[in-house]
Amino acid sequence: MLQLKLDVLGGKKQVYKILLKQDLVPSVHLFKVEAPAVAKKARPGQFIVVRIDERGERIPLTIADWNGQEGSVTIIFMEVGTTTHRLGLLKTGDFVADFVGPLGLPSHIDKFGTVVCVAGGFAVAPIMPIARALKRVGNKVISIMGARRKNLIFWEDELRSVSDQLIVTTDDGSYARKGLVTEPLKEILESEKISRVVAIGPSIMMKFCAKTTEPFKVKTIVSLNSIMVDGTGMCGCCRVSVGGETKFACVDGPEFDGHRVDWDLLMARQRIYLDEEKESFEHWQARHRKRS
Amino acid sequence: MAKLNLNRVQMPKQDPKERAKNFDEVALGYSMKQAREEASRCIQCKRPICIEGCPVEIDIPGFIKAVCDGDMPEAVRILKDKNSLPGICGRVCPQETQCEVKCILARKGAPIAIGRLERFVADWERANKEDLTAPATIPKQTGKKVAVIGSGPAGLTAAAELAKLGHSVTIFEALHVAGGVLTYGIPEFRLPKDIVQAEVDYVVSMGLELKLDSVIGKIATVDELLENGYHAVFLGTGAGLPMFMNIPGENLNGIYSANEFLTRVNLMKAYLFPEYDTPVKKGKKVAVIGGGNVAMDSARCALRIGAAEVYIIYRRSVAEMPARREEVENAQEEGIQFKLLTNPKRFLGNDQNWVVAMECYRMELGEPDESGRRRPIVIPGSEFIIEADVVIVALGTRPNPLIAQTTKGLETTKWGTVVANEKTGKTVKKAVWAGGDVVTGAATVISAMGAGKQAAVAIDEYLKGLL
Numbered sequence: 001m002l003q004l005k006l007d008v009l010g011g012k013k014q015v016y017k018i019l020l021k022q023d024l025v026p027s028v029h030l031f032k033v034e035a036p037a038v039a040k041k042a043r044p045g046q047f048i049v050v051r052i053d054e055r056g057e058r059i060p061l062t063i064a065d066w067n068g069q070e071g072s073v074t075i076i077f078m079e080v081g082t083t084t085h086r087l088g089l090l091k092t093g094d095f096v097a098d099f100v101g102p103l104g105l106p107s108h109i110d111k112f113g114t115v116v117c118v119a120g121g122f123a124v125a126p127i128m129p130i131a132r133a134l135k136r137v138g139n140k141v142i143s144i145m146g147a148r149r150k151n152l153i154f155w156e157d158e159l160r161s162v163s164d165q166l167i168v169t170t171d172d173g174s175y176a177r178k179g180l181v182t183e184p185l186k187e188i189l190e191s192e193k194i195s196r197v198v199a200i201g202p203s204i205m206m207k208f209c210a211k212t213t214e215p216f217k218v219k220t221i222v223s224l225n226s227i228m229v230d231g232t233g234m235c236g237c238c239r240v241s242v243g244g245e246t247k248f249a250c251v252d253g254p255e256f257d258g259h260r261v262d263w264d265l266l267m268a269r270q271r272i273y274l275d276e277e278k279e280s281f282e283h284w285q286a287r288h289r290k291r292s
Numbered sequence: 293m294a295k296l297n298l299n300r301v302q303m304p305k306q307d308p309k310e311r312a313k314n315f316d317e318v319a320l321g322y323s324m325k326q327a328r329e330e331a332s333r334c335i336q337c338k339r340p341i342c343i344e345g346c347p348v349e350i351d352i353p354g355f356i357k358a359v360c361d362g363d364m365p366e367a368v369r370i371l372k373d374k375n376s377l378p379g380i381c382g383r384v385c386p387q388e389t390q391c392e393v394k395c396i397l398a399r400k401g402a403p404i405a406i407g408r409l410e411r412f413v414a415d416w417e418r419a420n421k422e423d424l425t426a427p428a429t430i431p432k433q434t435g436k437k438v439a440v441i442g443s444g445p446a447g448l449t450a451a452a453e454l455a456k457l458g459h460s461v462t463i464f465e466a467l468h469v470a471g472g473v474l475t476y477g478i479p480e481f482r483l484p485k486d487i488v489q490a491e492v493d494y495v496v497s498m499g500l501e502l503k504l505d506s507v508i509g510k511i512a513t514v515d516e517l518l519e520n521g522y523h524a525v526f527l528g529t530g531a532g533l534p535m536f537m538n539i540p541g542e543n544l545n546g547i548y549s550a551n552e553f554l555t556r557v558n559l560m561k562a563y564l565f566p567e568y569d570t571p572v573k574k575g576k577k578v579a580v581i582g583g584g585n586v587a588m589d590s591a592r593c594a595l596r597i598g599a600a601e602v603y604i605i606y607r608r609s610v611a612e613m614p615a616r617r618e619e620v621e622n623a624q625e626e627g628i629q630f631k632l633l634t635n636p637k638r639f640l641g642n643d644q645n646w647v648v649a650m651e652c653y654r655m656e657l658g659e660p661d662e663s664g665r666r667r668p669i670v671i672p673g674s675e676f677i678i679e680a681d682v683v684i685v686a687l688g689t690r691p692n693p694l695i696a697q698t699t700k701g702l703e704t705t706k707w708g709t710v711v712a713n714e715k716t717g718k719t720v721k722k723a724v725w726a727g728g729d730v731v732t733g734a735a736t737v738i739s740a741m742g743a744g745k746q747a748a749v750a751i752d753e754y755l756k757g758l759l
Contacts (some may be wrong), residue, residue, distance in 0.1 A: 008580055013468075013504060014503075014504065014505070036504065037512075038511065040511070041510060041511055041512075051345075055561075055567065055568045055569055056569050057569040057570045058468075058560070058570075068544065073621065076511040082569050088509075098468040098504075098505050099505065100466070100468070100505045100506075100507060101507075101510065102511075103510060104509065157498060224501055229552060229556060229560065229570075230466070230467065230555065230556055232466050232507055232532075232692065232694070233532070233533055233692050233694065234476075234532040234533070234534070234555065234692065235534065235549060235551050235552035235555050235556075236534045236536070236548075236549040236551065236552055237548075237552045239543055240543075241543060244745055246536065246542070246543060250694075251694070259590055264645075265543055265645065268545060268644065268645030269543070269545060269645070271545070272545045272546075272573070273571050273573075276565065276566075276571030276573075277571070279571075280565070280566045280569055280571060283566035283567075284566070285571075
């Protein structure tokens with residue numbers, strides 16, 4: 001596999017080594033990737049663009065952690081389409097062709113007071129460095145993490161360690177509190193003064209978090225997961241409407257004021273390639289089956 | 293004096309019906325016989341004014357004479373003395389407005405086909421020389437380090453010239469392949485990517501370092517480069533920020549910037565989907581808005597990936613189009629439909645946010661404007677509907693603001709271009725030069741190369757002063 005990759009790259013180009021792969025929960029994986037230049041500059045809220053090999057798509061993934069001394073950057077991804085399934089087959093010691101970053105603007109970290117950090121699904125990964133930074137500068141951090149069911153929960157202790165309080169929810173009640181993240185969020189808003197909310201997860205979850213906080217007039221930051229190609233402002237694929245203005249999520253974001261985001265447009269644009277994604281995945285599966 | 297030969301040798305092309313279905317190169321290039329016949333038409337002017345038309349001052353009669361004599365190695369040597377990217381320039385330079393327009397035979401309507409001959413010489417070298425790498429004579433190293441930002445035509449040329457002078461050069465490229473617009477923008481059928489790669493390899497073989505996946509402004513700022521050992525910086529970052537029209541419906545699904553569409557097709561090879569993972573919408577009726585080369589490239593790509601109908605929507609007439617005449621003709625031959633004197637008013641979508649049509653105005657031409665072209669004027673009440681399920685907006689680009697935003701003391705215009713001296717490329721910031729589209733706004737490959745070359749001379753002067 002490695003040989004194949006170096007061949008297609010002409011054997012000349014720098015490639016990026018996976019120093020560590022962890023399978024966190026079913027279909028969610030962690031990669032610690034050797035990328036010293038990115039590690040040196042990474043900040044909470046930023047993302048990288050990864051391309052697996054010559055034929056691969058460029059996809060954005062939010063940075064979950066980094067270590068400047070080790071020169072490593074950690075990303076977490078869920079197997080959804082062709083690229084993420086292909087990534088999921090890689091192992092410690094394998095390489096990816098490209099790993100570009102740190103892209104996008106970093107999170108605004110300041111002493112706000114009490115901040116609620118809400119993570120839906122595997123977004124506990126991007127929430128971690130933000131919660132940690134917010135805590136470090138003296139905020140009281142209340143974190144809420146939600147998953148569909150018990151066996152999809154990871155990094156619970158990690159998130160607890162950077163939070164003053166942690167609330168866990170599962171959709172089916174198989175672990176901790178049954179329900180959606182918006183329920184504890186609403187209760188917290190009703191019971192104490194909250195200065196800021198940071199919500200990251202699937203678009204629908206971020207939309208409803210923003211809807212929940214709106215009546216309380218609490219600034220709510222969301223991290224938009226638009227489709228991107230280059231990730232550097234060149235193509236405009238990731239354009240979103242915020243407060244009636246067109247913005248590029250890759251360079252103007254990815255974080256925006258959730259009360260001003262046009263969620264319907266965002267979600268419609270995320271569906272642009274549904275047919276092609278299906279075709280690509282089926283094609284890859286057929287090819288993959290033949291090979292193995 | 294021999295009788296003037298006014299029979300310009302035509303270059304064979306793929307049949308329009310055939311080529312509209314593939315991404316192979318449209319123009320097939322001269323045979324040796326054709327090249328020598330065309331070269332023999334050159335009257336070898338004592339004071340050749342064609343050279344004045346060339347931004348990199350190639351000894352045009354010199355290399356043409358070598359072709360005429362059949363001395364191909366000599367032709368290669370002369371060409372490469374001034375131009376490190378001849379295979380690229382021979383294909384995409386607008387020779388008809390540069391060297392060829394100056395040719396004395398142009399007055400008789402039959403200028404020497406300098407571009408075709410340049411291409412022929414470059415292709416001959418690639419086909420006949422096993423090792424394209426630079427001559428073994430490595431210049432004496434000066435110990436001075438230069439960072440070149442961007443590996444498009446301006447950056448590659450500046451880097452090559454600086455390396456020839458013995459400076460240590462690092463090129464930083466944001467994308468995963470070098471070449472800038474040559475790679476992501478210009479399609480395979482007009483500029484094959486193995487030619488770009490071969491010429492990039494040639495430049496890199498001069499002993500410089502190419503760092504891909506490296507976004508300056510993110511992994512390091514220009515100021516940090518200067519603080520960390522680089523003595524000078526050249527900005528050749530191009531004009532990569534797409535412009536939209538700011539009309540209603542522009543964010544509907546199916547509406548692309550030309551940059552996105554071309555990047556998907558060319559850089560990510562979406563024309564080979566699903567063998568390659570990146571998709572692009574094929575569309576049944578594709579409307580491309582604009583009249584430049586990028587619009588022609590987009591339209592012809594859309595046709596090749598399988599659109600049933602492709603329209604060029606342009607607010608003036610063919611005479612005012614900024615695209616090369618040759619590319620307009622190629623597009624027309626392939627069946628691209630030109631809807632002229634037409635300008636979009638808004639885009640119409642369905643309930644799933646997909647574009648289905650655009651409402652357009654009919655236009656008429658008034659008095660010439662600042663550009664010298666007749667100004668398009670809306671005809672009131674002329675609105676009509678054009679159906680389209682894919683729309684590509686090709687209305688120009690501006691420089692990406694990342695470098696300007698992260699560099700202290702750089703001056704920019706209201707169009708986002710970097711202010712630099714016209715002759716030397718020097719910016720107002722110490723030790724920083726700039727050239728190509730980042731200074732001029734979107735222009736040509738060769739003018740960017742010319743700017744890269746001039747800046748290299750100025751940077752060399754500056755570095756000598758540091759000794």
